Amino acid sequence: MITIKITGAKELTENFRQLPLRAKDELTIALKAALRNIRDRARTEHKFTTRSGETERGIEFNQTGPLSGVVGVTTKIGAYLHEGTGIYGDKGRPIVITPRSRTALRWATGAGFAFSKRVVINGIKGDPFLYKAARKETPAIKARFSEAIRKAAKL
The missing domain is CATH 1.20.120 (Four Helix Bundle (Hemerythrin (Met), subunit A))
Structure with a gap:
């Protein structure tokens, strides 16, 4: 602002x-x-x-x-x-994404799907x-x- x-x-x-x-x-x-x-x-x-x-x-x-x-x-x-956001934002730490109701995260890729227990994003x-x-x-x-x-x- x-x-x-x-x-x-x-x-x-x-x-x-x-x-x-x-x-x-x-x-x-x-x-x-x-x-x-x-x-x-x-x-x-x-x-x-x-x-x-x-x-x-x-x-x-x-x-x-x-x-x-x-x-x-x-x-x-x-x-x-x-x-x-993330390490560049006010908190200064990476963003960790974990599944809420499932055992793994899933997202679409060009060859199908990818799976992971957690994803770390720097922001x-x-x-x-x-x-x-x-x-x-x-x-x-x-x-x-x-x-x-x-x-x-x-x-």
Whole structure:
């Protein structure tokens, strides 16, 4: 999950009372554009293999306040892809799969079936696509907010 934080937001919020309503609207528009651009970049520039597109559609943004917003994943799979699992995740140990109600695991192979009493999986390495997208969008976000402030100052 990405959180955009503007330094000096308290002072800016205090100054909002003195600025016209249009200045507040300019900064809100800039914030929504920044959140949308981070979301779009994260949807297109990830390294995981997509099958149904559900994970990409699960990357969403919300404006949480006048000058704050969040970009994050809403699917469980998206969180695993972003943070990693197994030895690459927060627990740092392999995933062991054992049968629950049978004596062995079974899965299809090209030549029939394979059997095993247990399977050890190291997990998947995380792809922090949200952080990368935010990092790449930072210069554009700064420029967008500078322009919005310039427009507000000219009013």
